[in-house]
Amino acid sequence: MRVVKGRSPWVQAATVMGGLFLGPLSASRLSAELAAGSAFAEIVSFLGFALVFFVGTVLWMGLGVASVVLRGLWELARHRRLRREGPEPSQISIPPGYRSYPVVGVVFGIAVGFVVGVVTPLRISVAVPVWSLSGLAYGLLLWGAAHHGYLPFPEPD
Numbered sequence: 001m002r003v004v005k006g007r008s009p010w011v012q013a014a015t016v017m018g019g020l021f022l023g024p025l026s027a028s029r030l031s032a033e034l035a036a037g038s039a040f041a042e043i044v045s046f047l048g049f050a051l052v053f054f055v056g057t058v059l060w061m062g063l064g065v066a067s068v069v070l071r072g073l074w075e076l077a078r079h080r081r082l083r084r085e086g087p088e089p090s091q092i093s094i095p096p097g098y099r100s101y102p103v104v105g106v107v108f109g110i111a112v113g114f115v116v117g118v119v120t121p122l123r124i125s126v127a128v129p130v131w132s133l134s135g136l137a138y139g140l141l142l143w144g145a146a147h148h149g150y151l152p153f154p155e156p157d
Contacts, residue, residue, distance in 0.1 A: 004149035006092045015150040023138040024049040027112070030134060034127070035120035044119075045131070048112035052138055055108070056101040060146065061154050063097025095153055098146035102139035109135020 027045035035041040113131030117124030145151035 004092060004094060007149050007152075012150060012152045015145050016152070019142055019145060019151060020050070020053050023053065023141070026138070027131070027134060030130070031116060034130065035116055035122045038116075038120045041116045041120050044115050045112055048108045048115075049135070049138060052101070052105045052108045052135060053142065056098075056104040056139065056142060057154055059100035059104065060095075060097040063100060064095030064153065067096045092149055092152075094146065094149060098143055098151075101142040101146065102136055105135035105137075105139025105142070106132050107135070109133070109138075 024046040027049040028042045031038065031041040031045040109132035110128055112135070113128035114124060116122060116131065117127035120127075142151060146153075
């Protein structure tokens with residue numbers, strides 16, 4: 001697990017809200033510019049990029065838990081002691097799995113670009129690369145926020 005300096009809850013909340021709304025709003029604005037007059041394209045872009053945030057977060061949670069369990073089982077199989085060291089009080093542990101954001105961004109970007117290319121006069125050969133690169137950029141921003149501790153690991157209560 002990666003250990004980083006703890007971030008303020010206010011900064012983390014602002015990052016979550018920004019990540020949740022700014023990416024989909026940017027995708028909606030992109031479709032308003034490139035596929036002018038198509039409300040459907042704007043809605044598909046907004047929902048597709050909102051799904052990047054949600055699906056990426058769920059994958060991060062699942063992959064993070066799975067990797068910690070597998071690492072523990074591997075240590076037990078090798079007859080090694082499990083390390084019980086934790087982070088300092090001013091630090092937080094970030095489980096692996098946050099690399100899912102760029103992958104999910106590209107996948108949903110391709111899907112949204114294909115739909116926009118089919119339902120609007122914009123060519124598919126233009127729409128798919130533009131939206132897939134936008135999805136990649138959005139995924140990389142979410143990955144960077146998670147990597148540096150600004151996007152908190154979801155903790156079910």
